[in-house]
Every structure is written in structure tokens, then in C-alpha cells.
Amino acid sequence: MDPILAAVLFALVKIAVIVLGYVMLFATVLTWVERKYSALIQDRLGPNRAEIGGLRLGGLFHMIADPIKVLFKEDFMPRTENPIMYKMAPWLSVVPPMAIFAVIPFGPGDTFVISNAPLGMLFIFAVAGLGVYGSVFGAWASNSKFSLLGGLRATAQMISYEVAMGLNLVGVFMIYESMSLQGIIVEQGDTLWGFLPAWGAFLQPVSFILFMASAIAENKRAPFDLTEAESELVAGYFTEYSSMKFALFSLGEFIEIIAIGCIASCMFLGGWQIPFVDATGGIVLTALQVLAFLFKVFVLVWLQMTIRWTLPRFRYDQLMKLGWLYILPLSLANILATGVWLYFAA
Secondary structure, three states: OOOHHHHHHHHHHHHEEEEEEEEHHHHHHOOOOOOOOHHHHOOOOOOOOOOOOOHHHHHHOOHHHHHHHHHOOOOOOOOOHHHHHHHHHHHHHHHHHHHHHOOOOOOOOOOOOOOOOOHHHHHHHHHHHHHHHHHHHHHHOOOOHHHHHHHHHHHHHHHHHHHHHHHHHHHHHHHHHHOHHHHHHHHHHOOEEEEEOHHHHOOHHHHHHHHHHHHHHHHOOOOOOOOOOOOHHHHHOOOOOOHHHHHHHHHHHHHHHHHHHHHHHHHHHHOOOOOOOOOOOOHHHHHHHHHHHHHHHHHHHHHHHHHHOOOOOOOOHHHHHHHHHHHHHHHHHHHHHHHHHHHHHO
């Protein structure tokens, strides 16, 4: 077989396995997990009615029932001068977060990453910033004041937290001297003082906390969900959407949850590295490393969901104040402190 054709086919297989076999499946499961987890926190049952052959399995079949329901719901469209923009918006909310996984290494080497780009984090920043267009296009084309207000909030929120999110990774770049996710993960295989993994979370604890806060706000999840704020804006920028278009907006949010977990795992938790274990080994070790990465992502997803169902929603002025008066100055101060520390440690 031609080497180029073989490389293309192998890349297509990796895309199918990572994007369809992992991301889409995980995002679908999260739609059920979030409702069951919120029910557990609020001391109620959650989804438990869907059944097949008398089996309910704790409401697990709701993952099948929900897509069928939205497929057969009426798909109405408001009177708008921008029908193409209206139809594009849901896809613009789903495609950018899915593209992020092109540079996420799920394991060692080039086998478990679609594209081992040397500037992978720059690609992520470029693609992640496109997600806001889905909110803005949908808000503008919906011809609704509630949608428009939600879109304006989404734009302001993205500007406020996208900058801080990037700044909180600068310290990691300075320490590991790389912008390649695979390179950063490899550097985290060392130890500190012989007993502590050289993870970004230990070397940059402030950055880790501020990055997670900024990323959750970037994803517009509670307590930062001011873009939809049901008590104020009905459903915000996707108020006028129904059927599968509405489902795509929701799916995009869950895909971003997974993306945040993957990025944070690579940058701060050693990615696929297993502490105190040599990174080189056979098939068994490689499989364990992939499982270690998936476990870290699961923990970070659980953390995001716990925050989602624990903290109350901020007021809009509080949201802006947190980003500009606290997170941004702390991010800059952390970069300065990291530079001073590296200068004297050299």
C-alpha cells in the first residue's frame, strides 16, 4: 500500500476512534450523568422512566430516548433576515470544540494523537475562540431580544475569560519550555525532590485554579451561565431554537467539558504519565497510560459538574469583576513570579 494512503487511512481511523468512539460517546453519557449527579446532590431520583423490555437500569436508557425525542420534535424557525446564519450557529458551537481533540495526546507517541503538532496549544487557542461565533450568530439571527442579550453577554464573557485562560498557561510554557502538549506531558514525567510528580498542578497551583475557573466561565457553565440565565433571558442565545438545533447547542457544551478536562490533564496533571513509572514499556504499560489519562479527564469532568451543581449563579457585575479585577491581575502576577523564580533557579 502507498505510504501516503496508509497514513491517511490511519489518521481517519484515529479520528473515528477519538472523535466518534470517545468524545461523542462520552458527551452522550454525560447528558445522563449530569442529571443523575444533580439528582443525587439535590436528594431526588432524576431520570428513571425510560425502559426497554421492562428494564430501566437507573434511567440509563434516557441516553437513547433523548435523541429520539429531539429528532421528532417540531423544528420551527423564527422570522429572520439571516436564515443561513441561523442554521450555521448550532454547528459553530459543536465543530470548534470537536476540532480541539485533533492535538490531544491520549497516550505516548504518535499513535494516540491525531496530529502531534509542535504548537498544539496555539491551535487550541485559535479553534476554541471560534466557539463564540455560534452564540453570536444564533443570537443575532434569532430576531429576539432575549437571544440578543444572551449573545452580547457571551461575547463579553469570552473576551473577559479567554485572555485570562491563555495567560494562566504561560507559566506552564515557561517551565516546560514547550507549546506541544506531548512535549509538556513528557516533561512532567520527572519528579520534584524525589517524591512529588513534576506536574503543572504542583509547579503552578495558582495557574491550575485560575485556569479551571476561566475555562468553566469560557464554557458558559454555572455559576457562569449568564448567557442563558433562565430567570432573566428564558434560554439566552438559543431561546429560538428547537429540535436537533437545540440539542447541538447542548451537545457542544458537553464536548467542551471533556475538552477542558483533556487540556487541564495534559497541562497540569501529567497527561498519560503514571507517577513513578518509566514512560517506556510494552503494550500493557501503554494501555495503563491511556487508562490513566482517561481517569484524570473523568476526575476533572466530575469536578466541573460538582461546581456546576454546588455554587449559585453570579450576578453579571460579579462575573465581570471576577474576571478583570481578580483573575487577570493574579494571572499576570503569577507569570511575573514564575519568571523571577526561573531566573534565580537557573
